[in-house]
Amino acid sequence: MIKVKNLKKQFGNNVVLKDISVAIEKGEVISVIGPSGSGKSTFLKMISGIYPPTNGILDVSGKISSMFELATGFEMESSGWDNIYLRGLMLGETPKSIKEKMKEIAEFSELGEFLDMPVKYYSSGMFVRLAFSVSTAIKPDILLLDEVVAAGDASFLKKAEKRMNEMIDIAKIMVLVTHSMNTAKDLTNRCLWFEKGEILMDGQPEKVIEEYLKNMKE
Numbered sequence: 001m002i003k004v005k006n007l008k009k010q011f012g013n014n015v016v017l018k019d020i021s022v023a024i025e026k027g028e029v030i031s032v033i034g035p036s037g038s039g040k041s042t043f044l045k046m047i048s049g050i051y052p053p054t055n056g057i058l059d060v061s062g063k064i065s066s067m068f069e070l071a072t073g074f075e076m077e078s079s080g081w082d083n084i085y086l087r088g089l090m091l092g093e094t095p096k097s098i099k100e101k102m103k104e105i106a107e108f109s110e111l112g113e114f115l116d117m118p119v120k121y122y123s124s125g126m127f128v129r130l131a132f133s134v135s136t137a138i139k140p141d142i143l144l145l146d147e148v149v150a151a152g153d154a155s156f157l158k159k160a161e162k163r164m165n166e167m168i169d170i171a172k173i174m175v176l177v178t179h180s181m182n183t184a185k186d187l188t189n190r191c192l193w194f195e196k197g198e199i200l201m202d203g204q205p206e207k208v209i210e211e212y213l214k215n216m217k218e
């Protein structure tokens with residue numbers, strides 16, 4: 001469960017989130033759309049606890065797994081294997097439980113021998129594979145994804161979409177920042193439109209996207 005009330009976030013004098021109130025229940029799959037700089041990523045980072053609120057109430061219960069900008073939270077000099085392990089710990093796994101999941105994560109990533117290599121040699125698509133495989137393998141109560149998945153290659157995207165659907169079936173919360181209106185329509189059942197640090201519209205993805213696209217044309 002995520003409960004946000006009159007949430008405000010300010011960096012210096014820059015008010016990035018103005019007065020956000022929203023409640024997200026178990027089973028909801030939320031897309032977050034809006035122009036660049038409207039506060040989408042900041043909102044996700046606040047839910048995950050990375051940024052504390054300047055003002056307002058933020059009440060989040062459940063195990064959170066998140067995937068933000070590429071290459072955040074990776075140890076560049078360490079191998080893919082070590083990064084799976086470290087990321088797992090970061091996301092709340094125990095050394096024992098993450099070791100048990102390593103093989104499955106590696107298989108899902110399809111990175112094969114590349115996992116023995118320091119991740120500094122990885123392409124952006126390979127980072128996506130690695131991060132997504134770990135983030136979704138730990139079966140979180142709340143999964144936060146910020147665009148990044150779109151940076152993957154086509155074959156992996158298909159697989160990623162299937163796995164996201166599986167997570168939806170487990171009836172946990174997922175919040176997905178996306179630029180793809182198709183992803184928002186196909187995968188989510190509620191859409192938040194961010195504009196200048198506020199939620200301009202909250203509702204059915206089809207309706208919100210229709211208004212959003214209309215607004216963009218004007």
Ligand code: ADP
Pocket residue numbers: 011014016034035036037038039040041042043
């Ligand atoms: P979006 O994801 O919608 O593109 P962001 O949440 O990334 O928007 O950014 C919204 C605003 O917050 C931008 O003006 C950005 O410069 C600012 N911002 C984000 N993170 C920080 C930070 N750590 N320090 C200062 N300003 C930040």
Ligand code: MG
Pocket residue numbers: 040041042
């Ligand atoms: Mg962003």
